[in-house]
Amino acid sequence: MNAKGSVFKYGDNVDTDVIIPARYLNSSDPEELAAHCMEDIDKDFMKKVRKGDIIVAEKNFGCGSSREHAPIAIKAAGVSCVIAETFARIFYRNAINIGLPIIECAEASKGIEAGDEVEVDFDSGTIYDRTKGTQFKGQPFPEFMQRIIAEGGLINYINSQR
Amino acid sequence: MGMTMTQKILAAAAGLEKVEAGQLIEAKLDLVLGNDITSPVAIKEMDKMKVSGVFDKDKIALVPDHFVPNKDIKSAEHCKCVREFARRNGITNYFEVGEMGIEHALLPEKGLTVAGDVIIGADSHTCTYGALGAFSTGVGSTDMAAGMATGKAWFKVPGAIRFHLVGKPGKWVSGKDVILHIIGMIGVDGALYRSMEFTGDGIHNLSMDDRFTIANMAIEAGGKNGIFPVDDIAEAYMKEHSSRPYRIFTADEDAEYDEEYTIDLGALRPTVAFPHLPENTHTIDEITEPIAIDQVVIGSCTNGRLDDLRIAAEVLTGRHVAEGMRCIVIPATQAIYLQAMEEGLLKIFIEAGAIVSTPTCGPCLVTWGSWPKENAVYPLPTAILSAVWDM
Numbered sequence: 001m002n003a004k005g006s007v008f009k010y011g012d013n014v015d016t017d018v019i020i021p022a023r024y025l026n027s028s029d030p031e032e033l034a035a036h037c038m039e040d041i042d043k044d045f046m047k048k049v050r051k052g053d054i055i056v057a058e059k060n061f062g063c064g065s066s067r068e069h070a071p072i073a074i075k076a077a078g079v080s081c082v083i084a085e086t087f088a089r090i091f092y093r094n095a096i097n098i099g100l101p102i103i104e105c106a107e108a109s110k111g112i113e114a115g116d117e118v119e120v121d122f123d124s125g126t127i128y129d130r131t132k133g134t135q136f137k138g139q140p141f142p143e144f145m146q147r148i149i150a151e152g153g154l155i156n157y158i159n160s161q162r
Numbered sequence: 163m164g165m166t167m168t169q170k171i172l173a174a175a176a177g178l179e180k181v182e183a184g185q186l187i188e189a190k191l192d193l194v195l196g197n198d199i200t201s202p203v204a205i206k207e208m209d210k211m212k213v214s215g216v217f218d219k220d221k222i223a224l225v226p227d228h229f230v231p232n233k234d235i236k237s238a239e240h241c242k243c244v245r246e247f248a249r250r251n252g253i254t255n256y257f258e259v260g261e262m263g264i265e266h267a268l269l270p271e272k273g274l275t276v277a278g279d280v281i282i283g284a285d286s287h288t289c290t291y292g293a294l295g296a297f298s299t300g301v302g303s304t305d306m307a308a309g310m311a312t313g314k315a316w317f318k319v320p321g322a323i324r325f326h327l328v329g330k331p332g333k334w335v336s337g338k339d340v341i342l343h344i345i346g347m348i349g350v351d352g353a354l355y356r357s358m359e360f361t362g363d364g365i366h367n368l369s370m371d372d373r374f375t376i377a378n379m380a381i382e383a384g385g386k387n388g389i390f391p392v393d394d395i396a397e398a399y400m401k402e403h404s405s406r407p408y409r410i411f412t413a414d415e416d417a418e419y420d421e422e423y424t425i426d427l428g429a430l431r432p433t434v435a436f437p438h439l440p441e442n443t444h445t446i447d448e449i450t451e452p453i454a455i456d457q458v459v460i461g462s463c464t465n466g467r468l469d470d471l472r473i474a475a476e477v478l479t480g481r482h483v484a485e486g487m488r489c490i491v492i493p494a495t496q497a498i499y500l501q502a503m504e505e506g507l508l509k510i511f512i513e514a515g516a517i518v519s520t521p522t523c524g525p526c527l528v529t530w531g532s533w534p535k536e537n538a539v540y541p542l543p544t545a546i547l548s549a550v551w552d553m
Contacts, residue, residue, distance in 0.1 A: 013350055013439060022527045026229055026236035028203045060351035060384060065527075066286040068203055068302035089355050089386055090286060094302035144186050144316070154304050158312065159212050 001122045003080035003101060005052035009114035014041060014057050015064035016091065020073040022065070033069050034076035051078035054120070056112045058084065062091025068098065075100045081120050083127060083138070085109040096145050099153040103127065103138035111136065164414025166322040167389050168357040171297040171411050175280040183321035183418070191221065192296075193274060194309040195283030197265055198226035202243045203303035204284060208311055216251045217313035223255040223274055223283075224248050225265040228523045233530050263495025263521040266290040266378060266463035271495055273404025277392045278411055282309050287463050289380045292389035293373035294396055295410060299387045320357045320386045323348070324419040327364030329428035336473065337372030338465060341379040342433040343425070346443030353385035356420060359413065360390045364427045370399045371469035378464045382440040458483075461492025461519070462526040468498055475507040478514040489516035490531055492524055 018041040038045035061084035116131040125138040151157040175189035229237035248256035277295035284306035291298035380388030431445040493499035525531030
């Protein structure tokens with residue numbers, strides 16, 4: 001499985017309230033949530049993002065409120081992968097549980113810039129920056145989490161065990 | 163190598179003799195919590211599962227508190243979805259308007275969270291119940307759905323940071339000042355993936371309300387949970403509020419901590435977090451220039467308890483809210499509201515020019531009580547200004 005796209009770059013502590021502001025949480029429809037994705041940190045994000053694009057951020061991505069609406073909005077916006085130095089733990093769980101690919105990689109987080117064309121090979125955990133000609137090795141998931149991701153999320157995984 | 167308090171609770175819930183940091187386990191759940199924002203997503207996910215209903219109708223708590231009373235048709239539809247799910251599944255602990263409160267103030271008050279429990283909630287501040295010696299942590303809606311269906315959840319056993327509390331806090335120093343001091347010290351990702359274990363004699367000088375506030379904000383340091391040892395104060399609270407049996411776990415003498423800090427409560431000063439991050443803390447002594455405030459909220463799952471209202475009332479007695487400023491007081495539960503009324507606190511607030519709202523998350527999450535965009539501050543319990551900080 002691979003992801004490929006242009007990079008949107010953000011800094012430390014991107015919280016779930018800028019990913020999807022609370023004022024839109026009276027909806028749980030993925031398309032409606034996606035329409036406001038990243039609105040409070042990058043108001044033109046939805047105008048610029050193309051299917052397959054990749055978000056690269058620094059430390060503690062997805063901190064704050066536990067709202068699963070945040071990874072849902074990112075996934076529904078067409079983003080194929082989020083790379084960060086670290087993720088806040090609830091966002092990390094939620095992304096795995098809904099099948100949004102994420103990778104922790106401090107070097108990639110520092111070395112990749114906005115607009116770079118990046119490709120991610122999830123099987124090997126390798127991140128290629130095609131613009132710069134560099135590559136990085138991401139932190140692989142433990143086997144248990146790989147099984148959840150391979151099943152397409154927690155619900156499918158539990159159904160498959162029954 | 164010994165286990166921390168958190169690790170011991172998780173080992174017992176997973177049916178294991180011993181666990182260590184980094185180990186993946188499946189633990190039995192004592193309570194699964196959701197609110198009116200997170201539950202509708204969970205209910206939708208649960209519909210996709212091959213199950214006939216919930217694992218235990220007594221071990222699920224559904225608390226519509228975020229957009230309640232409903233601000234519009236969409237939020238009313240979310241609440242209807244939760245209400246109908248609760249009826250369909252015979253959920254014992256569903257709290258309708260009139261019965262509800264802000265979830266993390268309500269559940270301990272109703273006796274649904276006790277020492278030794280393993281609790282997940284689809285709300286980041288679910289870590290509150292660590293104040294009573296429970297393992298409790300925030301998750302998302304899919305975890306909530308799986309928890310409601312199976313009564314189990316997967317966890318990575320966390321490593322730990324120990325905060326050894328000594329001394330006695332001064333008059334204007336509360337649990338909020340303690341946790342803001344810690345977050346200012348270690349940062350908003352300082353406890354990422356780890357448990358925050360509070361120990362030390364200083365705990366005896368903290369009320370249950372102080373401890374709930376401290377555990378509530380463990381997530382604001384990135385922590386998986388915050389947990390306190392069970393002492394006579396915690397036992398008295400549980401005996402007063404709950405008929406459920408509790409289990410007291412204690413950390414091993416040789417438990418391993420990644421980091422250890424000693425905090426002298428007597429040396430702490432009233433502390434505030436400036437926008438836009440909870441780690442951006444300043445003590446009252448560091449604020450030398452007056453700062454104009456447009457709106458004050460006294461409430462939330464962090465600070466809507468009786469201790470908070472009593473302090474606020476003490477400050478506001480004989481004073482009036484400054485011209486052009488709004489002051490909104492939100493008792494966190496109906497019981498707190500009633501008690502505040504009986505003690506005369508609400509009269510003090512109203513005479514001071516504040517308004518008193520029904521229990522709700524309200525302005526903390528900007529579900530109502532919003533402010534103009536140019537005045538926006540960090541809209542989470544972490545940045546809500548309490549009146550004591552004006553002292």
